[in-house]
Amino acid sequence: KKQGQTGIISCIAFSSCHSMYACGSYSHSAGLYSCEDGSLLALLPARHHGGLTHLLFSPNGYHMYTGGRKDSEILCWDLRDPGQVLFSMHRNVSTNQRIYFDLDQSGRYLLSGDTDGVVSVWDTLTDDSDTVNRAMFNMFARACSVHPFMPLVASSSGQRKFCWPSDSEDSESDSEEGNVMSSNGVQQDNALVLWWACPLGSTNERGQEEESAVIES
Template structure:
């Protein structure tokens, strides 16, 4: 394993390590947010399924392949899926992908013999994917990203991944080539894999969660250079266990939330990794953490835990409220997301539904069926009134009846893009349903 990775001492890139002007990227991001007329999604109208994908996930050599998660890119030009066949698939919105903004948007059928379109990129990994994340100022150089995001820079079009027994890899989302490798070693000088990864808000560092420790890599210095911080103090106080999820506060307060399989969430300072406090109360190991858009609240979800918990980061004493989802009987990560306006949260579950909650009241708003099996991934588009879902779960095959067990409908083990009705902030009402 170690010898195999030695070839990655130098960055794999068609040129040099991506030198990213983060200050310029942040200024462009701020200008983009200020100028963009954010749509207000209408959850009282059921969404329409704009694009649907299932067949290409069943062509894998792994007969029991299923989707595990998906995430929209920061510029909204594409989304990335992770699946049991240890592969990433990138789907770019067509050049006319914003046609859903008119009255012509119609629902696609799930029983079609072909998917809406093929993945633009497939990156195959040798081992199980633990986590992946987009570079925060990513901007694609193709499709209609300029119309969606206002900027375009192929150097920033990258995402990071961590897989079992492998170091952290930085991938080119245009070509699928490996740009850089960030390696951590254990006490035996063997490569150890991160269980969770996240870029800091400025996009200059990669934070990685391990067993009772965090390693911080400089984005522009690939290799084995890193800072290491233990999450357990000498008196064994702090946060124990595998650090399985992490998220940064979006309001640039320098706060970092890290979830652990020990059922705790720690709040740290980004600059020094000082532990500020630890949150207790989740029934299962933490699988997902996300801050509210203003950074005042933190939402945490756990394995085989039916509740997403809301915490006030300014008080950190008790749970503000709990949001129910059907996840009591699965070990899968069930990902949730907050829409760009910051008012609503959407989450999947074992029941095949996406449930929407009002974050100001903690009350259920509505739900819609997204699949006939576990909806494990849900992600709002960063700018448009759209969302993407992924579904699937491991099926235990009986040898004598394998063909019957593997016969799946179009609404199982699938990914879909949904379009919502919305009201424009400029005052014009637009209905995008058929």
């Protein structure tokens, strides 16, 4: 529409606490809408440098996180004062890929992959966004997701690869074989990996303690 939020709608997210949802568009904007009648509740200012690719509400419904393509910032918005950015978190996003992020069940820790294949973890309760706690894990990750109740993190990797035409001098004809794309030298990393986000052996040790307690009683 000419009025309200413009651009192609590229992502959507629903609040688990309030009867509203958010839409992001390639025009760099995010809008909040009512689930009851679809009316526009608020239109957030265009603070991103690229089109929005991911939206995420916090578990308490007070905050919303937004990220865009070719944009190094994840912005945290205060929905009690729409239009107010609380802080930003920096990651490397140098392509148009959708680099997804996720929150743990408490809503305190935010995890995101990047185009360098690194997963970053921020403590969102830190007041100063410049000194927000950040942990790096060496993994080829473009996106990550946190299990709702187990200490598991899923990361995915991969991107579209364009191969160069075969440069074989033996093939001079216009046949199909002469036009086959060569995949030599193309490195592909397409994987879905599950990571144990807890000290190794902690579950076993806890189980042994519970078992010994039962035996003693």
